[in-house]
Every structure is written in C-alpha cells, then in structure tokens.
Amino acid sequence: MTPQSRKKCIFRDALYVDSHFQGQGTGRRLLSDIVTRYGTTFWLYTWTHNQSIGFYIKFGFKEIGRYNFKFGKELIENHVFGFNG
Numbered sequence: 333m334t335p336q337s338r339k340k341c342i343f344r345d346a347l348y349v350d351s352h353f354q355g356q357g358t359g360r361r362l363l364s365d366i367v368t369r370y371g372t373t374f375w376l377y378t379w380t381h382n383q384s385i386g387f388y389i390k391f392g393f394k395e396i397g398r399y400n401f402k403f404g405k406e407l408i409e410n411h412v413f414g415f416n417g
Contacts, residue, residue: 363391372417377410388413
C-alpha cells in the first residue's frame with residue numbers, strides 16, 4: 333500500500349447522545365463532524381431495537397446487512413448501516 337492509497341480510518345465502539353440532548357441536533361452535529369474529519373463513507377451497527385434507527389435513516393444511512401452475536405445464551409441482533417454521503 334502506497335501512502336497515496338491509504339485512507340483515513342476511525343473506529344468508535346460506542347457513540348450515544350443522552351436523552352436530555354436528543355432532538356436538539358446533537359447527533360446530527362456529531363455525525364456531520366465525522367463526515368468532515370474522516371470522509372463520507374463509513375458504517376455502523378446498532379441493536380435492532382435501538383430508538384435511534386429512524387435518526388440514522390433520516391441522516392442518510394442505508395441498511396447493508398446484519399451483525400449478530402451470542403451473549404451467553406442470548407442472541408443479540410444488530411442492523412448494519414452504511415453511509416455514503
């Protein structure tokens with residue numbers, strides 16, 4: 333890989349907006365900052381029952397798959413969303 337072909341990469345294992353700040357543009361500003369700093373192509377996964385799914389879709393994310401894992405005997409199901417702004 334040449335230096336010219338390297339892309340910026342970021343990994344964040346959790347990003348939440350406290351319920352007190354939801355609906356005030358905080359999440360949109362956080363994701364807009366990620367786009368500004370790291371580019372317009374990235375993905376995330378979230379629990380299938382997460383209240384923020386509608387927000388991600390409204391922001392422009394598309395469901396691109398599923399990511400499921402077992403925690404003890406429980407199956408944790410997640411949506412994988414891609415953004416290609």
